[in-house]
Amino acid sequence: MEITFYIAATVAVLATVMVITRYNMIHALLYLVVSFLAVAVVFLTMGAPFMAALEVIVYAGAIVVLIIFVIMMLSLTREDVEQEKAWLQPKLWIGPALLSFVLLAELVYLLAIAEVPTAPSVASYVDAQAVGLALYGPYVLGVQLSGILLMAGIVGAYHLGRQKKKVIHRFLQQQEPQKERSAAL
Amino acid sequence: MEAATPNYLLIIGGVLFVMLNVAAALIWVERRGLALFQDRYGPNRAGPFGLLIVAADSIKLFFKQDWIPPFADKPVFVLAPAIVVVTVLMSFVVIPFAPGIVVADLNIGLLFFLAMSSMGAYSIILGGWASNNKYSLLGAMRGAAQMISYEVFMGLSLMGVVLMAGSFSLSEIVEAQRGMWFFIPQIIGFVIFFIAGIAETHRLPFDIPEAESELIAGFHSEYSGMKFGMFFIGEYMGITLISCMIVTLFFGGWLGPDFLPPIVWFILKTAFFLGIFILLRASMPRPRYDQLMEYGWKYLLPLTLLNLIVTAGVLLWMREGV
Numbered sequence: 001m002e003i004t005f006y007i008a009a010t011v012a013v014l015a016t017v018m019v020i021t022r023y024n025m026i027h028a029l030l031y032l033v034v035s036f037l038a039v040a041v042v043f044l045t046m047g048a049p050f051m052a053a054l055e056v057i058v059y060a061g062a063i064v065v066l067i068i069f070v071i072m073m074l075s076l077t078r079e080d081v082e083q084e085k086a087w088l089q090p091k092l093w094i095g096p097a098l099l100s101f102v103l104l105a106e107l108v109y110l111l112a113i114a115e116v117p118t119a120p121s122v123a124s125y126v127d128a129q130a131v132g133l134a135l136y137g138p139y140v141l142g143v144q145l146s147g148i149l150l151m152a153g154i155v156g157a158y159h160l161g162r163q164k165k166k167v168i169h170r171f172l173q174q175q176e177p178q179k180e181r182s183a184a185l
Numbered sequence: 186m187e188a189a190t191p192n193y194l195l196i197i198g199g200v201l202f203v204m205l206n207v208a209a210a211l212i213w214v215e216r217r218g219l220a221l222f223q224d225r226y227g228p229n230r231a232g233p234f235g236l237l238i239v240a241a242d243s244i245k246l247f248f249k250q251d252w253i254p255p256f257a258d259k260p261v262f263v264l265a266p267a268i269v270v271v272t273v274l275m276s277f278v279v280i281p282f283a284p285g286i287v288v289a290d291l292n293i294g295l296l297f298f299l300a301m302s303s304m305g306a307y308s309i310i311l312g313g314w315a316s317n318n319k320y321s322l323l324g325a326m327r328g329a330a331q332m333i334s335y336e337v338f339m340g341l342s343l344m345g346v347v348l349m350a351g352s353f354s355l356s357e358i359v360e361a362q363r364g365m366w367f368f369i370p371q372i373i374g375f376v377i378f379f380i381a382g383i384a385e386t387h388r389l390p391f392d393i394p395e396a397e398s399e400l401i402a403g404f405h406s407e408y409s410g411m412k413f414g415m416f417f418i419g420e421y422m423g424i425t426l427i428s429c430m431i432v433t434l435f436f437g438g439w440l441g442p443d444f445l446p447p448i449v450w451f452i453l454k455t456a457f458f459l460g461i462f463i464l465l466r467a468s469m470p471r472p473r474y475d476q477l478m479e480y481g482w483k484y485l486l487p488l489t490l491l492n493l494i495v496t497a498g499v500l501l502w503m504r505e506g507v
Contacts, residue, residue, distance in 0.1 A: 026261065026314060033307070053296035057340070061303025062333060068310055069329045072322060127292065128353060 005045040012038035023084045025071050029064055036060040050128040197288050200277055208421040213239045215421075215463050222467035246417075251410035258315040265312035266412045269419035272305040273426055280429050281356040283439045283448040294355040295347060298430060299340050302385055306332040308419070309387070309394055313404035324403025327474055328394030331384055334481045339381035341489040345374040345496040346434050359438035368435035373492040375435045377485055382431065384477075386423035389466035393474050428458035 015035035022028035036059045043052035135143050213228070213236060220227025231237035253259055279294035281287040291297055306329060313325020347353060349370065350361035358367075368375045384391040395403030405416045432438060432454040439447035441454075472480070 024258075026258070026311075030261070030264075030311070049291070049293045050296070053293045053300050056300035057296065057303050061300060061306070062336070065303075065306055065310060065329055065333055068314070069326065069333075072310075072314055072326055072329075 005042060008038045008041035008045065011035075012042065023081045023088070026068065029068055029071070033060050033064050036064070047125040048131075050126065050131050196286060200282070200288055201274070204274065204277055204422060204425065205418075207425055208418045209239050209243065211421040211425070211459065212242055212417075214459070215466070218460070218463040219467050222464060243414075246411055246414040249410040251412060254316065254318075254407050256317045257407060258317065261311050261315035262407075263412070265308050265315060266408065266415035266419070267308075268311070269305055269308035270415050270422070272301045272308070273419055273422040276301040276426050277429070279355055280426075280433060281359060281438060282429075282451050283446070284356075286448060287356060290354060290356050292352070292354045295343060295353045295358070295434075298355075299336070299343075302339070303332075303336050305385070305423070306336075308416070309404045312408070312416070313394075316404070316407035318407055320400045320402075321404050321406050324394045324400045324406070328387065328404055331387070331391065331393060331477065334478060335381040335384035338377050338481065338485045338489045339385060341486075341493060342374045342377040342381060343434060344493050345371045348493075348496050348500055355433050355438075359433060359440065362437040362440060366435065366437040366440075371435060371492075371496070373488060374496075375431070377489050377492070378434070379431060380485065382427035383462070383465065384481075386420060386427055388420070388424060388462060390469035390471060391477060392471065393477060424459060424462045425455070428455045428462065431458050 012035050015031045015038060018031040019028045019035060022031065036055060040052040040055040040060070043049075043055060216238065217227045217229075217235065228235035228238040231241055253262055276298050278288040279291050279297050281290065309328035309332065310325050313321040313323075313328065316322070346358060346367050349367060350358040352358060352361070361367075387394050393403075394400075395405065400406070405413055408416060429451075432451060436454050439451045441447070441450035445453075
């Protein structure tokens with residue numbers, strides 16, 4: 001199990017790096033899907049199959065599809081890729097890279113001084129029932145808060161989509177006043 | 186956990202072999218079936234009952250020029266047809282064909298099926314986008330919207346079954362149907378899953394992503410040769426998969442009277458639903474795109490939620506009674 005974890009984790013890191021460095025948005029999103037799948041495998045190796053399945057269904061299956069949906073509507077062309085290239089100069093990487101290197105060094109140091117826990121195996125197996133009990137037991141507040149957040153999202157989407165553009169066919173446009181007059185008579 | 190015994194490899198090979206052949210055979214079954222329903226002959230020249238049409242079709246697909254349009258996004262264009270076949274074949278991993286004949290009896294089998302079917306949406310989206318053709322793009326966008334919407338009801342309609350069986354494992358769901366097949370208490374769930382299944386495989390009443398009268402061939406307009414063949418075979422494997430899932434979840438899987446072995450019951454039931462899929466294609470008109478979405482979100486979603494709530498309520502009430 002250990003080796004599958006490290007392979008999946010490496011794939012996840014590499015795929016995420018590719019997401020950031022791609023100029024073409026659809027290619028970047030494809031790597032994002034790979035990254036989510038790798039994270040799902042990580043969940044699986046850590047003994048959480050239910051979380052792994054939900055990761056694939058919700059993130060890789062639904063959310064990225066919606067993002068791709070929006071990007072297809074924008075109809076990106078060659079010029080957009082060129083512009084992206086112009087914006088993302090290599091020298092822009094220097095600052096963030098230096099800062100995150102400091103963080104990485106700290107992380108490695110903390111991992112090095114931390115006590116090595118015993119390998120999580122069958123003992124920490126979390127099935128669907130355990131997830132449900134935890135969600136509706138100690139974490140019920142979180143479930144309700146996310147429910148409120150989603151509700152706000154739905155109401156917002158409804159508000160944006162409510163204004164229906166009224167289109168009257170050109171034949172009807174002329175008939176409309178006549179009809180009203182005949183109705184008045 | 187069992188090691189990779191020869192028996193285990195035999196099951197994997199057998200499932201793969203049978204599924205690929207079933208998909209090819211369905212080409213013939215569908216063409217003859219459609220002809221029968223529409224009062225004409227269909228392919229009846231090559232071989233007995235026109236059976237060799239399958240060989241002719243496959244040879245034609247293999248030897249056609251495999252052309253990638255110069256304006257297409259090549260890596261994504263090549264990747265898209267593979268995704269549909271891979272995701273559908275992966276879904277067959279969790280289906281219990283008979284006691285013991287299952288590639289991997291995962292305890293999250295049902296979720297695995299849902300995950301794979303949601304990954305299948307990428308083949309349409311990426312194929313249509315990579316073709317760089319406006320008809321393909323329109324087809325891909327319709328496909329994306331349709332599959333995302335119907336996935337929601339597909340997952341929710343199955344939760345009633347999960348509640349009654351108390352497990353995500355498909356073989357445990359089949360075992361839970363010993364007393365009564367789930368299509369009786371879960372008739373709403375069954376109907377909604379069936380409709381969502383047609384929409385997920387974009388079969389004829391809901392083949393809006395590839396509506397040939399408006400969009401030429403939709404997302405696979407630019408595909409030729411074996412890449413088109415992958416989409417084609419993927420669709421047939423998709424309906425086989427949905428039929429298998431319907432049988433497993435609502436019609437007792439391999440269960441049946443003792444005079445036939447379990448695997449035969451499974452095959453018979455699956456064949457029945459494959460026949461219904463073909464009959465639907467012969468008899469149903471295609472709805473308009475907005476009608477399809479409206480139907481899904483305004484009628485199917487509330488009905489599914491209601492079914493889920495009622496099922497959960499009745500189960501709780503019965504447990505109180507005991």
